[in-house]
Amino acid sequence: MILRRIFIANRGEIALRVIRTCERLGIETVLAVSAADRDSVAARRADQIVCIGAAPSAASYLNVAAVVGAARRSRADAIHPGYGFLSEQAPLAQGCEAAGLVFIGPTAAQLSAVGDKLSAREHALAAGLPVIPGGAAATASEAQALARSIGYPILIKAVAGGGGRGMQRVDLPADIDAAIDRSMAEAQAAFGDARVYLERYVAAGRHIEVQVLGDGERVLHLGTRDCSIQRRFQKLIEEAPAPDLAPDLRAAIESAAVAFAAHLKYRGLGTVEMLLDCERGSFHFLEMNARIQVEHPATEAICGLDLVAEQISVAEGRALRLRQEDVRCAGHAIECRINAEDWRNDFQPSPGRVRLARFAAGDGIRVDTHIEAGAEMPPFYDSLMAKLIVHGRDRAAAVHRLGLALRHCEISGVANTLSLHREIVGDAGFAAGGMRTSFLDGFLAARAAAAGTRA
């Protein structure tokens, strides 16, 4: 079926991103807005908007009945869920099916299979992927025994997890009981599901992920991304392709991701996340994200595809338009997430009204943002303001371009992470590439120590 009217169940920069592709393809857009987003930039750009509830997400963007009901009444053909909110919730996919709407994403069964991280681990093993030693821990005593057999330090994760919530590192056996309690409480609050599991903590790791695209029959990959620069398990800078990987290791990671998605007969766009253990030289399956990701523009920059258009094509029931050998990646791309956070003050969130938003423009520079002068950053939603994506012929050229582009960006009115990115891009470790997941903590600690010496 050809989609003529798409209902966008999201907000912010990803809502604008979907609107842009729809405009290009001649598809009408109806945007769901909460009461706080009625006058947002995305609301002005969409063909039509529908208010689906009050400002808090639970009353609007997370309300399946409100989203499906509004999509049906606005006579949309399909729902694009963006990322976050309901994007990986099987009940939304099921609600779409019951209402005769196309869900732009995988099947409800696939969402359930990878949404439960323990089930995803089982599928990974069945597909022949290596996983990190670990498993379920229903009680503190089970956790004690399992942690002893894996060896400390360990990482506690939420079974229903995502976004680092419920995740905790435990170094000593004496701390595990309290840590399990804390993680279960956090997981219950964040996901309504208190279950947790344990994995060996990989101290010298890199977060490498593979963009995959499937039509339910065939799966191909669009190369790797490196998302090792994280703070509290939240990504801050991503690049594509992952630098500094031996060709056979890169090929093994890409094939493993395709094998996992093929095992699920995956339909749609997704990301298979792996952890590279730098000391052992091995890689392990972490999880799959069954949606478009924040960092997709880095992949678009190197492979020249419009991933939202590919999602729509698959949702229309078409077979993949590409063969693996048609996918050609060129150059290197880096994405910085500019967040409304006071990073010098422990990254405290900084909602408010933006006074000025000026971005770099030109060759090899892309800015995805819903922020302009006068725009509001409400306290109800996440702190992402803009993504600056640069592309160069190789990593050194991309880093150089990123440094210049950051110099020409200016945001005022709310605290933001632009100045943090400027400092990181000037760091010798960053320029060398191949950073580990501990990079940012080390960078911030060294910076604090240097400031202490100067004072």
Next chain:
Amino acid sequence: MELDDADVRAILQLLDASAFDELQVQTDRFKLILRRAEGAAWTRETRTLGTPRELPDLSPEARDASAVPASPAAPDARGAAQSHLIAVRSPLPGTFYRSPKPGAPPFVDEGSRVERDTVVAIVETMKLMNSVYAGTAGRIAEICVSDAKSVTPESVLMRIEPSPA
């Protein structure tokens, strides 16, 4: 239809070859300002000017939503008569919660004994849960905001009758 990145790059190529340092384009739907920066670079500012076209949606869910005012809890004015009480204010704008998770007992009730470092509530801002501390040892005299309400940094959340332990 607005200009996309490719359109802007095409305009910049023309401008690069020109003597102009600034271009402003305005239609009834958008305003674009391109300015030359140092080192052959350009900057871009955008304003989206269109008016949102809202579909009426008289669904049960939408009626519920419009019945819930999104306005933050007003700063409390009753304080003057109770000047010996110490106000606990919100550290950030966000949503006020009395308990650590839905269905759990509240952190404190009126009459609860608290110390300076007792967590009395949480305020959710940009998906982060921020603990609110009592800041004063004593008893909770009054809880001024109901659960799940929007608050601003001026909002008085609670009042404490101070009494050292």
